[in-house]
Amino acid sequence: MKRLLFIISAAPYSNKRGTAQLDAAMVAAAFDAEVSLMFSGDGIYSLLPNQSAHAIDQRAFSKVLEALSDYEVNQLYVCSESLASRGIVLSDLMPVQPLDLAAQRTLIATQDAVIGAAL
Amino acid sequence: MNFVLAVHGAPHNSNSGEHAIGFANAAISQGHRIERVFFYHDGVLHGLNSQVAPQGENDLLASWGKLAEQGVELAVCIASGIKRGILNQQEQARYEKSSHTLAPAFELVGLGQLIAGIQNADRYIEFPR
Numbered sequence: 001m002k003r004l005l006f007i008i009s010a011a012p013y014s015n016k017r018g019t020a021q022l023d024a025a026m027v028a029a030a031f032d033a034e035v036s037l038m039f040s041g042d043g044i045y046s047l048l049p050n051q052s053a054h055a056i057d058q059r060a061f062s063k064v065l066e067a068l069s070d071y072e073v074n075q076l077y078v079c080s081e082s083l084a085s086r087g088i089v090l091s092d093l094m095p096v097q098p099l100d101l102a103a104q105r106t107l108i109a110t111q112d113a114v115i116g117a118a119l
Numbered sequence: 120m121n122f123v124l125a126v127h128g129a130p131h132n133s134n135s136g137e138h139a140i141g142f143a144n145a146a147i148s149q150g151h152r153i154e155r156v157f158f159y160h161d162g163v164l165h166g167l168n169s170q171v172a173p174q175g176e177n178d179l180l181a182s183w184g185k186l187a188e189q190g191v192e193l194a195v196c197i198a199s200g201i202k203r204g205i206l207n208q209q210e211q212a213r214y215e216k217s218s219h220t221l222a223p224a225f226e227l228v229g230l231g232q233l234i235a236g237i238q239n240a241d242r243y244i245e246f247p248r
Contacts, residue, residue, distance in 0.1 A: 002237065002238045004234075004237065016160075017160070017248075020159065020160050020199070024159070024234075027229075027230040027231055027233075027234055028234045031231055031234040031238070033238065112238075112243075113237045115125075115237075115243075
């Protein structure tokens with residue numbers, strides 16, 4: 001079983017990159033990969049609960065994230081430096097594990113492939 | 120070594136296509152194998168058949184065609200592709216559109232082909248937007 005890490009670093013709703021990453025992550029899980037998701041940079045805004053995406057005719061990112069557990073994708077991480085620089089605390093977000101940069105390096109080093117690192 | 124590449128950027132906006140083509144040619148010339156290039160997101164526009172390269176500019180479609188002749192599979196994500204109008208004959212018929220638009224060297228495949236490719240490859244290299 002391959003270990004695949006998907007990195008989401010774009011803010012939700014400004015473009016479709018995060019959504020495309022989630023679609024790929026779900027397919028990977030369906031193909032029996034061991035999937036992890038890492039949110040960093042403006043991508044951390046994807047983790048805010050109670051998003052009113054219907055107001056702009058979009059699929060709510062938070063709803064898609066909730067569906068991930070149905071695909072047995074339970075390894076969700078957030079960059080703690082990105083949180084600090086944006087003044088967001090962990091309790092503001094959906095359940096997710098914070099990782100500092102050193103821990104992110106370790107996580108990346110244990111993966112077979114990293115997908116969307118520069119998206 | 121066996122590589123799978125992914126191209127995420129549109130031609131003429133991003134340089135991801137040029138970078139991927141350059142990498143693929145260099146790798147092949149050194150005896151490596153490029154099993155598949157997977158086009159995802161705006162990258163699917165590389166497969167648009169009706170592109171006309173202006174004089175003096177890179178003819179990316181021709182470069183992709185040369186890679187295909189060397190056994191590189193050019194795989195366009197069907198979900199990303201059809202919503203951007205990249206249709207093969209089958210999808211043209213299914214959605215009753217006036218023409219098909221996928222260039223001959225390319226094929227439409229499911230996102231699962233990307234994952235399967237990554238699982239089989241020695242290295243997966245992504246060329247972002």
